[in-house]
Amino acid sequence: MNDVLAHRARATPDATALIDAGSGREWSYAKLDAAVDRTAGRLAELGIDPGDHLGCLLDTRPAAVRLLHAALRLGCVLAPLNTRLTPSELGGRIERADLAGLICEADTEANAVEASEVPIASVNDTERTEVTTLIDVETAEFEPTTWSRDDPCLMLATSGTTGRPKLVVLTVGNLVASAVASAFRLGVLPDDRWLSPLSVYHMGGLAPIVRSALYGTTTVLVGNDGTGFDTAATHHALAEHDCTGVSLVPTMLRRLLDAGDLPDSLRFVLLGGAPASTGLIERCERRNVPVHPTYGMTETTSQVATARPDEAFAHSGTVGQPLVGTDVAVIDAAGERVAPGETGEIAVSGPTVFASYYDDPDATAAAVSEHGFHTGDVGYRDTEGRLWVTGRLDEQIVTGGENVDPEVVADALRAHSAVDDAAVVGLDDPEWGERVGALVVADDDLDAETLRTHCRERLAGFEIPRTIAFVDSLPRTASGTVERDVVRETLR
Missing domain, CATH: 3.40.50.12780 (ANL, N-terminal domain)
Structure with missing residues (x-):
């Protein structure tokens, strides 16, 4: 051809x-x-x-x-x-x-x-x-x-x-x-x-x-x-x-x-x-x-x-x-x-x-x-063949022996009306092995404790982010993929 x-x-x-x-x-x-x-x-x-x-x-x-x-x-x-x-x-x-x-x-x-x-x-x-x-x-x-x-x-x-x-x-x-x-x-x-x-x-x-x-x-x-x-x-x-x-x-x-x-x-x-x-x-x-x-x-x-x-x-x-x-x-x-x-x-x-x-x-x-x-x-x-993508294998968080899907946590954060976007990663923790961290794009008047209260209605206790930081935009590659190493470093 x-x-x-x-x-x-x-x-x-x-x-x-x-x-x-x-x-x-x-x-x-x-x-x-x-x-x-x-x-x-x-x-x-x-x-x-x-x-x-x-x-x-x-x-x-x-x-x-x-x-x-x-x-x-x-x-x-x-x-x-x-x-x-x-x-x-x-x-x-x-x-x-x-x-x-x-x-x-x-x-x-x-x-x-x-x-x-x-x-x-x-x-x-x-x-x-x-x-x-x-x-x-x-x-x-x-x-x-x-x-x-x-x-x-x-x-x-x-x-x-x-x-x-x-x-x-x-x-x-x-x-x-x-x-x-x-x-x-x-x-x-x-x-x-x-x-x-x-x-x-x-x-x-x-x-x-x-x-x-x-x-x-x-x-x-x-x-x-x-x-x-x-x-x-x-x-x-x-x-x-x-x-x-x-x-x-x-x-x-x-x-x-x-x-x-x-x-x-x-x-x-x-x-x-x-x-x-x-x-x-x-x-x-x-x-x-x-x-x-x-x-x-x-x-x-x-x-x-x-x-x-x-x-x-x-x-x-x-x-x-x-x-x-x-x-x-x-x-x-x-x-x-x-x-x-x-x-x-x-x-x-x-x-x-x-x-x-x-x-x-x-x-x-x-x-x-x-x-x-x-x-x-x-x-x-699902039973009708639709595909749902929930995260990455290498992004799964294990905290205190419990598995946490980062995208499930991110979805719960995005469900708040003041949140525009969120990225969730695991952070090293001396007691739990890893803790859940979240980088959030949200309205100026939203604070971390309000967001945790929102999450308690949607997530198990071990899934709630212990570390939350707010930014104007998430770090992304040119193709739109979140740069997770940058997210992790920002949260540290």
């Missing part, structure tokens, strides 16, 4: 492929295809060959879209890198990924130069002698790659909220299967416009770009400069460009709802990256927001299960049924499937599950069994 953009440009050349909400520029599939061809030719001139690993240190912008498709056209493996990493962190990722080259931009150029000695090119003009300006490179002739479904095409780092992040290898088949499964759940219409404010170094930000090209629909980009979410720009772009879909994490959605009503053009709000509170789902129901809470991860090419709005409103907390082609097993410590309603580790199998962790066969083998990929997440399926 050819790369997805080449196929789409032949099928619907005049359809709108990409809109940059910041500048208002638009590209048809024919124009985007031509731009990608030029980018691929310049990469070939720089010596990037099929099978090479090409680093991408770009934020959410049209240049990142062109680079993704150019890498597919050349037959190399694209390795998007987190633009918020320090040079020392970035250097470790670059070395482990075995990059043949790295594409940066003005804002990431200095870190790229400091982090590594691999050949670097910038999509912007540069004054650095170590960095080539990509647009000034001659366009070489090259042979577009023909792909098979088993060929690796992406390498993405796991969130890395605890321990050393691993590099997840995804194949062309993974991307296609994910797009097909998502289409069955969300639906696809010819005039769809999918807005993505998420970072392109996470699968949640890449997925709309790949899927839109497969569907022949439009991607709308709202610039993400790596420093935060622009609520006003995103709110404006949704209405200005009649967007029918948007990918968000819960914090983004809360801010958009605080800013005003969302446009009637929206068919779906794909909400992932972190658990959505009951209060947030209830706000969506009251305001007719078509929220689709989803559960997924890098190793599953994004979505595993997604709830449609009616299901989300009727069964707050569920992430719905697994997507077509995806099998979800809930297993106990002995590796046996448990009955509906019983809690265990979530394992996922199907065509969206990753190929391997790069250059780490031991980690790959340890993560997979006859049930599929062991996610490390804890949850259960």
